[in-house]
Amino acid sequence: MALHFELVTPEKLLRSEEVHMVVVPGTEGDFGVLERHAPVMSTIRDGEVKIFASAGATPETVRVEGGFAEVNAEGLTILAEKVVEEN
Incomplete structure (x- = not known):
């Protein structure tokens, strides 16, 4: 069993995968x-x-700044205002 997870910013879809x-x-x-x-x-904060x-x-871990999370029958989608890239 797996959860379908998507991480999206205003610019693009960053992740779409099955996770635990x-x-x-x-x-x-x-x-x-x-x-x-x-x-x-x-x-989200x-x-x-x-x-x-x-x-x-x-x-x-992925650092995000603001946004929304929605869980529905399809899985979890996080609409992040910004994803902070780690250097």
Whole structure:
């Protein structure tokens, strides 16, 4: 079982992949999303999105600044205002 995850900025689609879990920095607090999560929409705060490729894996982190997260029957889409590239 896997969660379909997409990370999008105003410029382009950055990621579209199947993952185990994503932890989102919501404005009301961080929340984890697994496959079959209840539908929800949330604004997101500046912070790190944690992407777990598989159960027990070390998460990959992507820094975002603002935006929205939507969970629906298709999976999780994060519409980030900006993704901060790590150097």
